[in-house]
Amino acid sequence: MIVDERFCTYINSLGAGNTPLLEEIETEARERHVPVIRRELQDFLKVLLALHQPEHILEVGTAVGFSALFMAEYDPVKAQITTIENYEKRIPVARANFSRAGRDGQITLLEGDAAEVLRELDGSFDFIFMDAAKGQYLRFLDDVLRLLAPGGVLLSDNVMQDGDILESKFAVARRNRTIHKRMRAYLYELTHHPLLTTTVLAVGDGITLSVRGQ
16 A cells, blocks of 8 residues: 555545446455455546547456456447456456456457567557556567557556555565566656656556657
């Protein structure tokens, strides 16, 4: 938690909630200890989708499909969504959830290592949501920028690592130092990249919002 818990609890209490099916899928995921986007990010994402109204969305990291379904539900133009997942145990759950929601025709799930899938992927996306292995964000970035349309938005989740990113690498557990180093490098690249205008926001576990120049 990078923002005072009482503050987050109050802000979340103001939310209008989601559709019954999304609420059900979120509850199931949390009971199985599968991470889904936090309530603060859900509310932010609703506003962002309403503003940007993307027609082609790419998600890196499907998990059980909650965020893909969330974007399918709250994007006013009903975008075509492509999502990538590598964890074999979660893929059938995500596919089942897409079927439950009647979104099979709207959401395409690509299986495999995201770096390899991105490398082979063509097309242009006006919104990309990065929510996969945090230590791999920088590895994905070149292909993500290749796929991001001019004027497109890149949203990256969990960039603060529960506040660890603020610490010296020597204050971070040794097992987390590699991801700490890579995430710091990713944040620097986003905020200094000539193609991007980026802000870092204390939403959930920290997000970055980047817009590609025209």
